[in-house]
Amino acid sequence: MPIDATRPYDESNIFARILRGELPCSKVYEDEHVLAFNDIRPLAPTHVLVIPKGAYVSWDDFSARGSDEEIAAFVRAVGRIAREQGLVAPGYRLLANIGEAAGQEVPHLHVHIFAGRGLGPMLAG
Structure with a gap:
């Protein structure tokens, strides 16, 4: 269910629970400010979620x-993951859904990295 990105941070969201170690994840990258892991319901052969460790909606x-420092680490992590996963030459797509109208489902900032096949047009219909 989409969420309202203007609401306060919900400490019970699935990404907050992953960050606290309450739920497992298939980790791709981690540093002091960022965690990246494979999506459990991938929409492409490569589908990585990149999240800041801070409580940001x-x-x-x-x-x-x-x-x-957090912002720089987040942006740099996305590029590093793309390089380490071998996505730069064939190409990849970044997606961040923000708020209900965009279909944001988890009230924690996250960027999707998609790659591994043709992804078609950016927006359908």
Whole structure:
């Protein structure tokens, strides 16, 4: 179910539970500020979720409240994962859904990295 990105952070969301170690994940990358893991319901051969470790609901929330170090680490992690997964030459897509109208399902900022096959047009219909 989509969420309202203007609501307060929900500590019971699935990504918060993964960050606390309450739920497992197939880790792809981790540093002080970022965790990346394979999506449990992949929509492409490569489907990685990249999340900041801080309690941020959306991109606008993160850009307003995140430290320069957190923001830089997040952006750099996305590029590093793409390089390490061998996605740069064949190409990959980044997607961040923010808020109900965009279909955000988990109220924790996250970026999807998709790759491994032709992905078609950016938006359908």
